[in-house]
Amino acid sequence: MVDITKLRDIAKEVISRDDVRQVIGYRPGTYGFRARPAFVLEPADADELIFSPACINNLATYIVIEEKLPVPRGQEPDSRKVAVMVKGCDSRAIIQQLEEKAYDRDHVLVLGIPCEGVVDMDKVNARFPNVDKGDIALEGDKFVISFNGTKEEVAKDELLADKCKRCRYPTPLVSDEMLGDEVERFADDDFSDVEVLEKKSRDEKWAYWEEKFSRCARCYACRNACPMCYCEDCVLTRLEPMWMRRSVDISENTAYHIARAYHLAGRCIQCGACEQACPMDIPLMDLNRKFYKDVRELFDYEPGTDAEQPPLLSTFSVDDREDFIL
Amino acid sequence: MAVKKLSKDKVGEALKELMKFRLVAPAKSDDVVIFKQISDPAEAYLDYGNSAVPPKKMVFPQTETLFRFVTGEPELKEKNVEEEGQTVIFGMRPCDARAMSIVDKLFDWDFDDPYYQKRRAMTTYVGMACTEPPSVNCFCTSVGGSPFSTEGLDVMLTDMGDYYAVQALNEKGEKLTETIASQLEDGGDEKKIEEMAAAAAGKIKRSIKTDGISEKIPTLWDSDVWKKVSASCLGCGTCTFLCPTCHCFDIQDEVEEMGEGRRCRMWDSCMFSEYTLHASGHNPRPSRKERTRNRVSHKYSYFPSKFDDIACVGCGRCINMCPVNIDILDILEQVVEA
Amino acid sequence: MAEATKTAEATKTDFEPNIVAFLCNWCSYAGADLAGTSRIQYPPNVRVIRVMCSGRVNPLFIMNALQQGADGVLISGCHPGDCHYMQGNYFARRRFNLMRNFLEYVGIEPERVRMSWVSASEGAKWKGVIEEVVEGIKSVGPMDSFKRRQLNW
Secondary structure (H helix, E strand, O other): OOOHHHHHHHHHHHHHOOOEEEEEEEEEOOOEOOEEEEEEOOHHHHHHOEOOOOOOOOOOHHHHHOOOOOOOOOOOOOOOEEEEEEOHHHHHHHHHHHHOOOOOHHHEEEEEOOOOOOEOHHHHHHHOOOOOEEEEEEEOOEEEEEEOOEEEEEEHHHHEOHHHHOOOOOOOOOOOEEOOOOOOOOOOOOOHHHHHHHOOOHHHHHHHHHHHHHOOOOOOHHHHHOOOOOOOOOOOOOOOOOOOOOOOOHHHHHHHHHHHHHOOOOOOOOOOHHHHHOOOOOOHHHHHHHHHHHHHHHHOOOOOOOOOOOOHHHOOOOOOOOOOEO | OOOEEEEHHHHHHHHHHHOOOEEEEEEEEOOEEEEEEOOOHHHEOOOOOOOOOOHHHHOOOOEEEEEEEEOOOOOOEEOOHHHHOOEEEEEEOHHHHHHHHHHHHHHEOOOEOHHHHHHHHOEEEEEEOOOOOOOOOOOHHHHOOOOOOOOOOOEEEEEOOOEEEEEEOOHHHHHHHHHOHHHEEOOOOHHHHHHHHHHHHHOOOOOOOOOOHHHHHHHHOOOOHHHHHHOOOOOOOHHHHOOOOOOOEEEEEEEEEOOEEEEEEEEOOOOOOOOOOOOOOOOOOOOHHHHHHHHHHHHHHHHHHHHOOOOOOOOOHHHHHOOOOOOHHHHHHHHHHO | OHHHHHHHHHHHHHOOOOEEEEEEOOOHHHHHHHHHHOOOOOOOOEEEEEEOOHHHOOHHHHHHHHHOOOOEEEEEEOOOOOOOOOOHHHHHHHHHHHHHHHHHHOOOOHHHEEEEEOOOOOHHHHHHHHHHHHHHHHHHOOOOOOOOOOOOO
16 A cells, blocks of 8 residues: 555655656545545645545646647756656556657656556446535455544455456556555456457447447547547548547447547556546447457557557568458 | 316326427437327326426527528528427426526616527426426526426426326416326315425525626736636537527538538537637637636526526536536635635 | 338338448459459349458448448458458457448348458359348348438438
8 A cells, every 4th residue: 555644754755856847646526535636846746646546537647638839939848857746557548648659758757656546437427326525444354434423444346447347457657656555456357248249240230339339428528538639630530531420429429439448558657537528438448458458469558558669550471360350 | 376286197198188288298219208209198207307308499499490492492481480380398297497597687678588488488388396306416506496486387296195286377377287187186275285385495406606797807807716626527418408598509401412511500509619619720719628617607697697686596407417526616615715 | 101111111121221331452353353253143233342351341331331321241251261361250250240230230231231251263152142141231221220311400
């Protein structure tokens, strides 16, 4: 587990450095069990930083979504580092961003948080509805939920996010400073969930996805929450050429989800930010995981594990499979 | 008009009778509740908190055709909203109904929007009072509403345990209750409803003082507070698309076949980077800071200064659904302090 | 009921599919041309779009063609090792492999999206490819799952 005092001390030390612009971490949320992103600009801000199983957001997104506004004449652009706290999965986003040369390694200062799993907020809210303020802590194999003076223990498995049940990299793969002791891998990924969907008949598959896609509101939360979706001019919303229309119907929604998932083929690092952001509960990870599985099986490639390897689709092997070609 | 009773085992029958209209009711899609047209009473899911997308989409659809055109033909084929027929929205929450009467002010302001207004007039609104607040983030009592508010509704239902109390609130509502008269019984208890209303209002946990906010916000144009509250914004459209009072739209032409197409309007969100993007490439709201400022200012300052009503009904959707826990009440608190 | 199934079956096999074919300029387009000049008869269901290389074909082309009313899409390029640009078809192969699997995953029949290697001298192979593609698409019927609906309103 991460020691909060140590975390705050390190954050204070880091933000006091001349070459660091901000530290991105977590702070308590405004209601229920939530935690929310914190942007530490001066040492005093660091006192509200926390880390708990409620810290579900992937902060690597903030490194890449910052607008690059024109700098007034006579001023230099702020080239100081961004320090960011990352869990195991989030660290893979940074590796993948580095692999794609989204920024230089010098641009970020990575504060690694060895993570024993975070909760699925939907599961928590279903189990403890209408709690206006509460806390979640992980103790051994139990989540301790405290609110309104009561304390309840729940088995870890019941509230753990699905992505954590398959997590193979709980300890960050890249870090400049580690905020806790290494966590040993406690889960493995057998893709049984993808296989269940793969085994459905074609009609069942379309019926399944048609229902999910048709309720999509096209709010673009899945795209914007994704640490890998940082194109300034996104294919999903560009007007010329207009790949998919802004109108919302099953055709455009399907096109949207195919294109979104395809653009993450060989890039998705399984952090689950898209699915967590979706207000309509569309199982977006099921789409991403199909690519993840295929990429691993067909090309023996795992995104976000090695910043030196070339991006999957900008390379090839002469021996790639071609039994589907006429 | 006296309060009637609709026994819960007769709701199905009543819904069946209402199906001679276009009947819209909350229904489940997996675990998400959405309003949609139903063709079977069993689809209706009335024991719900609140829908993910507010029922405004039935009157102001996310995508709607305005007219169709064919190259070479000088005549446009305009959309005839009347063809959609009389609609009944069944079981909507009082805040969402109040939102409709707020949005009305915009759509019959300087331009009478025929699509919206016709559809509005053809729709009967049957509300479902909140005996329990649907979420922890409900704050309707702070912005002029209440869990039993009847504003914008034609009929109000109140869950009394084994029956619904049915109150027709106006002529339109009375007409509707007449169509299901055979399912109704006399003897609803008005006093008990009032008691429940007071109790429900007391259960709302969150609040904000709105006095003076609409005057204060314009003075903060250059304030640092916006940078602070927008730092964690992802720039998605969740807060605006799921807001019952947000009403911004974009108009686009879509070509369907050679030389044939339609002009349609679709929801737009001020949180999108394309929202104010000029053809020149210049964007007067270049970052999330300006966009957040606009969203809050529009709801709590621009709209009230024009229409005397805060464009927020306190449903709490934007708080509940925000992926990064940006909280409008938290923003307003910081604005007051700034 | 039996009658209805029969008509459904009949429209399934009787219909003439629209197929969009993206052919590379250097091999497959020339191969199709050779089939024509050699007067080889093959089904007339393909609409050819000439691209400089199969590597030019963005997987979104496939999706967009299906949306716009194509019943199937064929991508054809040079045999591995023969690409005019040395590597284009290798990239195409990798991308297409993933796209085809994914479309199958969301319920789009893989018979609709095909890829082939046809060289400039393979006019006869082109005929065989087209026959197989047309037959495959006829077996799964018209594309209607996420085709842009011609909405009245």
